Amino acid sequence: MSDIQSEQSQHPESRITPEPAAVAPVALVEPIAAIRFADFGLSPEILRALTDQGYVHPTPIQAEAIPVVLQGRDVMGAAQTGTGKTAGFSLPIIQLLLAHANSSASPARHPVRALILTPTRELADQVAENVKAYCRHTPLRATVVFGGVDIAPQSAALRSGVEIVIATPGRLLDHVQQKTINLSQTHLLVMDEADRMLDMGFLPDLQRIVNLLPKERQSLMFSATFSPEIKKLAASFLKNPVTIEVARSNATADNVTQTMYKVNDQTKLDAVAYIIRERNLKQVIVFSNTKIGASRLARHLEAEGIKASAIHGDKTQNERMAGLEAFKQGEIEVLVATDVAARGLDIAELPCVINCDLPYNAEDYVHRIGRTGRAGASGDAISLYTDKDERLLVDIEKMIKHKFVRAELTGFVPKLRAPERGSERSQERERAPRGDSSNGRTAERSSQHTRSAYSAGSRKEKIDPWFLKPYEPSVSAVDSAQQGQANATTKQPKAKVAALLGGIPKR
Numbered sequence: 001m002s003d004i005q006s007e008q009s010q011h012p013e014s015r016i017t018p019e020p021a022a023v024a025p026v027a028l029v030e031p032i033a034a035i036r037f038a039d040f041g042l043s044p045e046i047l048r049a050l051t052d053q054g055y056v057h058p059t060p061i062q063a064e065a066i067p068v069v070l071q072g073r074d075v076m077g078a079a080q081t082g083t084g085k086t087a088g089f090s091l092p093i094i095q096l097l098l099a100h101a102n103s104s105a106s107p108a109r110h111p112v113r114a115l116i117l118t119p120t121r122e123l124a125d126q127v128a129e130n131v132k133a134y135c136r137h138t139p140l141r142a143t144v145v146f147g148g149v150d151i152a153p154q155s156a157a158l159r160s161g162v163e164i165v166i167a168t169p170g171r172l173l174d175h176v177q178q179k180t181i182n183l184s185q186t187h188l189l190v191m192d193e194a195d196r197m198l199d200m201g202f203l204p205d206l207q208r209i210v211n212l213l214p215k216e217r218q219s220l221m222f223s224a225t226f227s228p229e230i231k232k233l234a235a236s237f238l239k240n241p242v243t244i245e246v247a248r249s250n251a252t253a254d255n256v257t258q259t260m261y262k263v264n265d266q267t268k269l270d271a272v273a274y275i276i277r278e279r280n281l282k283q284v285i286v287f288s289n290t291k292i293g294a295s296r297l298a299r300h301l302e303a304e305g306i307k308a309s310a311i312h313g314d315k316t317q318n319e320r321m322a323g324l325e326a327f328k329q330g331e332i333e334v335l336v337a338t339d340v341a342a343r344g345l346d347i348a349e350l351p352c353v354i355n356c357d358l359p360y361n362a363e364d365y366v367h368r369i370g371r372t373g374r375a376g377a378s379g380d381a382i383s384l385y386t387d388k389d390e391r392l393l394v395d396i397e398k399m400i401k402h403k404f405v406r407a408e409l410t411g412f413v414p415k416l417r418a419p420e421r422g423s424e425r426s427q428e429r430e431r432a433p434r435g436d437s438s439n440g441r442t443a444e445r446s447s448q449h450t451r452s453a454y455s456a457g458s459r460k461e462k463i464d465p466w467f468l469k470p471y472e473p474s475v476s477a478v479d480s481a482q483q484g485q486a487n488a489t490t491k492q493p494k495a496k497v498a499a500l501l502g503g504i505p506k507r
Contacts, residue, residue, distance in 0.1 A: 040066050042095055045137040053133065059084040060246045066092045069220065074238040076194075076231070077222040079246035085222045086130050089190050090116075094135045096188070097163055101139040110141055110161030112181060114188035117209070119196040120340055121146040121168055121317055122324065127192060128166040140164060147171040148317025155180040169197075169205035176212065183212045191237075194221035195230050195363065203233075210237060227363070256373035258381045260393070260404045265386045267414040269300040272356055274412045275382060276306055276334060281352050283327070286336045287368050289357040297356060298336040308334035339364055347371060355383035358392040362399040 037050055037058055050056075058066065061079040068075055069092035079085055093114050102109050116131070118124040128144035135142060142164035143157040151174065158165070158180045165172075165181070175181040189210070191197045197206060219238050234241070263271045272286060288294040291312040298310035309323045309332045320340070327335040328347060339359065353372045359365050365383075372379030385393055397403055 035063050037091075040070070040092075042091065043098055043138070045098075046091060046094055046134060049134050049136050052136075059088075061085055061244065062088045062091070064244045064246065065089065065222075068242050068244065069093070069218075070095060072096075072218055074218060074241040075220045075222075075244060076226070076234060076238060076241045077220070077244045077246075078226045079222075079244075083246060086127055086192070087134070089192075089220050089222060090127075090131050090134055093164070093188055093190070094131075094138065094140060097140055098138060100163070103139045107159060107161030110163055111185040112158075112162060112165050112183060113185060114164045114190070115172075115183065115186050115209075115213070116164070116166045116190040116192060117169060117172070117197060117206070118166065118192045119168070119202065120193075121148055122320065122340060123193065124166050124168050125321070131164055131166060135164070142166065145171050145175060146317070147174075148320075151175075151178075169202055169209060173205060173208060176209075183209075184214065186213050187217045188220075189213060189217055190220045190222070192222055193367075194223040194234065195226060196223075197221075198230055198233050255377065256369055256379045256381050258369065258383070258402075258404065260383050260385060260406055261409040262406055263384050263386065263409060263412075264414070265388075267412075268356055268384055268386075269297055270414045271384055271409055271412055272297065272354060273301055273304045273306060274409070275354060276301070277304075278411070279352070282333050283330065283347070283350060284334055284352045284354060285327075285347070285350065285371055286334055286354045286356050287359070288336060288338060289360065291338055293357065294336045294338055298334075301334055301336070306334055307332050308336055310336040312338040312340060339368070349377060350379065352380040352382065355381070358383060358385050358389045358396070360392065362392075362395040365396045366400065 035058060036056055038047055040058075061077060061083050065075060065077050065085075065088040069089060075089075077085060077088060079088075097113055100113060104110075116127060118127055124144050124146045128142060131142045141160075141162040143154070143162045144166040145154045145158070146168040147170050151171070154171075155175065155178065158175060167175075172181070176183070191206075196202065219241075221234055221238065221241075261271070275281075276284060286297065288297055291314050294310040294312045298308045301308035309326065311320045311323045315323070323332065323335065326332045336356075350372045353369050355365070355368060359368065369379075369381035372381060393404065
């Protein structure tokens with residue numbers, strides 16, 4: 001499903017807040033439900049593409065952002081996930097670039113005029129699909145570049161000429177270094193999921209990219225979450241931006257039911273399998289904090305007879321895309337993922353999301369559960385937590401300003417598993433202080449001695465008294481010892497040793 005909602009979508013309250021030097025807020029005279037895409041003055045080619053997909057009415061973020069972007073203003077847009085932010089910036093960009101569109105085959109007539117940056121490869125690929133669909137009936141060209149795949153086809157596409165580039169920062173800089181892309185005519189910059197784009201891990205690459213762009217440009221930033229620190233940092237990239245906020249910042253969708261179940265850490269995997277079977281879920285994304293944990297959970301679900309696959313950073317990009325496509329086609333029931341799938345992925349009518357682990361970053365919780373309840377549909381967000389996760393749970397409650405009801409997973413009986421071989425010895429090593437290997441070895445030797453003593457005491461064997469007598473040397477052994485001492489005390493004549501050079505000296 002595209003990121004544009006149908007006319008039955010819900011429309012929460014929205015507002016536009018310009019900076020001091022910004023223009024006056026855009027006043028919407030008509031209700032949002034009565035506004036149509038044709039009212040924005042979009043070209044017939046764009047409207048035709050929207051009609052092909054069956055979309056007539058914009059979502060609140062689209063209705064607020066499109067007119068401002070068409071005015072050439074910088075925008076900072078914040079809205080809940082699944083509300084159509086991608087169309088909010090891509091549609092006006094296509095409209096602005098149509099003035100430069102041409103059907104010439106020369107690459108020089110198709111310079112890069114718009115750059116869309118995303119934090120993840122999956123999000124870049126999804127945004128590219130939407131952009132290509134919107135400009136299908138126009139002469140504009142769009143392509144996507146991201147890491148993990150062969151760079152040669154991407155280089156060929158860039159050399160052939162393209163107006164819109166969707167990219168991840170690292171691979172884009174690779175193309176810049178290989179001189180397969182020129183950003184000197186790029187006057188439109190979009191940072192999708194800007195809070196992650198401006199994270200300290202992305203900031204150096206982002207700064208290098210911004211330095212390659214013309215100083216006179218239009219910059220847009222869109223995300224579901226904007227912290228005060230991110231807003232201050234964004235001020236260095238935007239000029240007099242218009243801040244567009246749809247509903248409350250950092251809020252979760254009202255149509256998503258959120259449930260918290262308390263479990264033991266050892267029974268999490270069984271609990272996930274129980275929830276999937278109990279609710280008869282045929283399409284669900286399960287989030288794990290670690291790559292190892294995601295792979296382990298996928299194997300566990302497969303052993304339970306549930307079709308599952310894992311995607312994470314250790315998988316190749318082709319494996320990740322194949323797993324995601326199989327999940328969209330219904331070939332896989334459960335997609336176990338790390339936070340590479342937490343942002344931007346649009347799965348049609350995804351009914352449920354499960355957090356096997358609570359995220360370390362509270363903002364990631366908003367993005368995770370935003371994979372369900374998209375386009376006005378209802379969804380369920382189920383999270384598992386343990387006693388040690390209480391602090392993470394409180395951080396999430398503070399950010400979204402919502403108090404969760406802690407519940408017990410009724411009817412769930414964890415499976416009893418036989419202890420593995422060597423578990424006693426491993427538990428003894430775990431009880432020993434870490435970092436002191438001598439304590440561990442001492443405990444192990446002590447346990448072995450205890451077991452051997454117990455075994456010796458439990459057996460009743462006959463012992464030959466001969467073995468209990470003290471040692472008495474034999475007569476032959478005494479004579480041999482005395483003879484050896486006598487030979488040692490006898491003086492032997494010194495052997496003549498030749499000198500190194502002159503031989504034995506003459507007497």
